Amino acid sequence: MIRFDAVSKNYPNGTTAVDELSLELAEGGITVLVGPSGCGKTTTLRMVNRMVEPTAGTVSLRGQDIREIAAPELRRGIGYVIQHAGLFPHRTVLDNIATVPLLLGWGKKKARSRAAELLELVGLPSSMAKRYPYQLSGGQQQRVGVARALGADPPVLLMDEPFSAVDPIVRGELQAEFIRLQKELHKTIVFVTHDIDEAIKLGDHIAVLRTGGKLAQFDTPERLLAHPADDFVADFVGQDRGIRRLSFVKAADLPLRDGLVLPADSPVARARAADEPWVLVVDGDRRPLGWAAVADLPSGGTLADAALTPLGHTFSLAGDSARAALDAALLSPSRLAVGVDPQGAVVGVADAYELSAAMTGDGTAVDAAAEEGTAEEPTPGDAAVEEGTAEEATAGDAVTAKDAVSKVTVVKGETDGGSGDDVDGTGAGGDGR
Amino acid sequence: MRDGEPLIRWDWIGDHIGELADYTGVHLRLGLLPVLFGLIISVPLGILCHRWRWIYPPTLTAANVLYSIPSLALFMIFVRYTGLTERTVMIPLTLYTLSVLIPNVVDGLASVPEPVRQAATAMGFSTVRRVVQVELPIAVPVVVAGVRVAAVSSISLVAVGQLIGQGGLGYYITRGLQLDFPTPIITATVLIMLLALVTDALLVLAQRLLTPWARGKGATA
Numbered sequence: 001m002i003r004f005d006a007v008s009k010n011y012p013n014g015t016t017a018v019d020e021l022s023l024e025l026a027e028g029g030i031t032v033l034v035g036p037s038g039c040g041k042t043t044t045l046r047m048v049n050r051m052v053e054p055t056a057g058t059v060s061l062r063g064q065d066i067r068e069i070a071a072p073e074l075r076r077g078i079g080y081v082i083q084h085a086g087l088f089p090h091r092t093v094l095d096n097i098a099t100v101p102l103l104l105g106w107g108k109k110k111a112r113s114r115a116a117e118l119l120e121l122v123g124l125p126s127s128m129a130k131r132y133p134y135q136l137s138g139g140q141q142q143r144v145g146v147a148r149a150l151g152a153d154p155p156v157l158l159m160d161e162p163f164s165a166v167d168p169i170v171r172g173e174l175q176a177e178f179i180r181l182q183k184e185l186h187k188t189i190v191f192v193t194h195d196i197d198e199a200i201k202l203g204d205h206i207a208v209l210r211t212g213g214k215l216a217q218f219d220t221p222e223r224l225l226a227h228p229a230d231d232f233v234a235d236f237v238g239q240d241r242g243i244r245r246l247s248f249v250k251a252a253d254l255p256l257r258d259g260l261v262l263p264a265d266s267p268v269a270r271a272r273a274a275d276e277p278w279v280l281v282v283d284g285d286r287r288p289l290g291w292a293a294v295a296d297l298p299s300g301g302t303l304a305d306a307a308l309t310p311l312g313h314t315f316s317l318a319g320d321s322a323r324a325a326l327d328a329a330l331l332s333p334s335r336l337a338v339g340v341d342p343q344g345a346v347v348g349v350a351d352a353y354e355l356s357a358a359m360t361g362d363g364t365a366v367d368a369a370a371e372e373g374t375a376e377e378p379t380p381g382d383a384a385v386e387e388g389t390a391e392e393a394t395a396g397d398a399v400t401a402k403d404a405v406s407k408v409t410v411v412k413g414e415t416d417g418g419s420g421d422d423v424d425g426t427g428a429g430g431d432g433r
Numbered sequence: 434m435r436d437g438e439p440l441i442r443w444d445w446i447g448d449h450i451g452e453l454a455d456y457t458g459v460h461l462r463l464g465l466l467p468v469l470f471g472l473i474i475s476v477p478l479g480i481l482c483h484r485w486r487w488i489y490p491p492t493l494t495a496a497n498v499l500y501s502i503p504s505l506a507l508f509m510i511f512v513r514y515t516g517l518t519e520r521t522v523m524i525p526l527t528l529y530t531l532s533v534l535i536p537n538v539v540d541g542l543a544s545v546p547e548p549v550r551q552a553a554t555a556m557g558f559s560t561v562r563r564v565v566q567v568e569l570p571i572a573v574p575v576v577v578a579g580v581r582v583a584a585v586s587s588i589s590l591v592a593v594g595q596l597i598g599q600g601g602l603g604y605y606i607t608r609g610l611q612l613d614f615p616t617p618i619i620t621a622t623v624l625i626m627l628l629a630l631v632t633d634a635l636l637v638l639a640q641r642l643l644t645p646w647a648r649g650k651g652a653t654a
Contacts, residue, residue, distance in 0.1 A: 049555055075556035086552030090646045091571045099556050132646040148556075158555075 007057035018213035031204035033049030079149030249322035256348025278334035460601025471530030522594035537579025541572025592604025
């Protein structure tokens with residue numbers, strides 16, 4: 001879709017913003033360019049719509065060298081969103097959104113009705129149509145900025161730190177909204193940020209650039225966290241990448257047990273028989289009521305008579321990740337996380353140690369679970385299996401090291417193959433060194 | 434002033450209402466057309482100065498030099514070419530507006546936030562279209578501020594044109610001096626001041642109507 005071929009940008013004063021960058025961005029996905037300031041990520045982005053012209057190499061869009069397209073024409077087919085929205089202060093919200101359709105000569109009426117549609121799409125009420133940008137909050141302006149970029153329904157969107165100028169709460173909302181929109185629109189998006197958390201949250205693929213405009217690694221977020229290519233990437237990704245990787249493990253894949261989950265009408269003796277310090281008391285629909293400390297239970301009667309300790313928070317097997325599950329375990333009075341189904345009924349519980357068993361040392365099982373959503377329960381034993389497949393891993397390297405995009409494809413292809421060993425082999429093989 | 438002569442003889446004003454109105458019209462024309470011409474010259478010059486910054490200092494210096502030439506001297510120069518006509522008054526007044534209007538056009542264009550300019554480029558505006566449809570409209574408040582100063586000073590300067598017989602209401606000032614008769618002097622002076630103030634108020638109103646988006650100044654983009 002968008003292809004960088006040995007692209008460099010050198011300035012007359014001798015600085016190199018982008019150095020021999022080759023990258024191929026898949027159609028319909030979000031590619032995040034991330035790196036410290038001065039790594040050339042914004043320059044790279046702006047080369048796509050010719051706001052910056054490379055000094056060497058070519059950028060092509062659907063196989064066509066973009067230098068063959070007149071810049072204004074090229075730009076009308078590429079949406080652009082920037083940090084401070086950059087709305088036209090003298091135009092109403094509706095006319096801002098209608099900008100590109102008007103430039104394309106759609107006519108006022110058609111352009112405005114399209115703009116009204118987009119206003120709704122980005123979640124703003126139609127009462128805002130006649131307002132001017134100064135009357136909007138930062139978050140609302142940013143939404144209008146996104147709507148304006150979508151004006152003529154361009155297949156490609158360039159987004160330059162679009163959410164970094166708003167407060168963290170609004171940023172979270174905008175990111176969630178953005179993910180929802182993208183599910184609907186399937187645009188090819190190039191997204192620049194300096195925030196690795198944002199990159200991991202939003203990106204289908206992440207290109208980590210280092211100062212001087214060199215590509216350090218191009219990979220999926222899961223694999224970036226599991227297998228940083230070098231110390232720079234590992235450092236940039238951060239100390240807590242182990243914890244963050246848990247976001248990619250589905251809670252549904254975690255091992256849970258339910259022996260200590262007891263209905264409120266159970267006799268106290270049954271709780272004692274469970275031989276655990278805590279039991280989880282549930283109602284008739286298996287909804288959690290609270291924890292009962294076995295040592296403090298009355299001598300007779302049912303669990304309904306026991307004093308219960310509040311739950312803390314539960315995690316949902318339907319939508320949450322292992323990160324939420326681990327958090328639930330750490331905050332729980334019993335140190336046990338409670339997993340519930342979409343109806344809120346308890347499926348089972350697990351402690352941090354049991355949860356960590358699903359998150360093996362180097363993350364291969366994590367990759368498999370995240371990429372394929374397999375129902376198999378990885379155990380700590382998997383780590384040993386993986387060491388045994390080192391040869392496969394080497395073979396995998398040869399295939400995958402050449403081209404970042406094909407690497408991703410290969411990984412997907414192999415995991416689809418199915419057996420546990422294959423999964424492990426791929427995991428180690430794709431580590432890009 | 435003669436003994437017993439009052440400062441204002443209201444009956445004189447009543448007798449001359451029609452004539453005063455005619456002179457007021459002429460005065461307005463002599464004062465405001467130069468501002469319009471000045472704007473027509475300043476906008477393109479300001480755009481050029483904004484685009485190529487190195488042109489700006491010499492252009493501004495030239496405008497200030499023109500402004501420093503006494504009006505009397507300019508009238509005497511132009512009277513050789515354009516005679517004792519309104520043009521001889523309007524040309525110097527036009528030149529005087531430049532030293533206010535050019536910097537305001539340049540500052541107005543500079544007031545366009547950089548993200549807005551970039552967004553416009555990235556949306557696919559050609560350079561000309563961007564200047565006309567985005568940058569100039571955003572520059573309007575700053576340009577109008579300059580127009581207000583130029584208009585007020587131009588309206589009060591018109592009276593000097595009476596030296597070549599084209600001074601609008603200035604006529605009554607010289608006439609009153611010659612006749613040692615204060616009523617026309619005071620009347621004309623007050624009218625000129627009123628013209629300036631009303632023009633200024635109308636410009637403020639016009640700007641409000643033209644730029645409803647600028648009320649929350651500072652909160653743009």
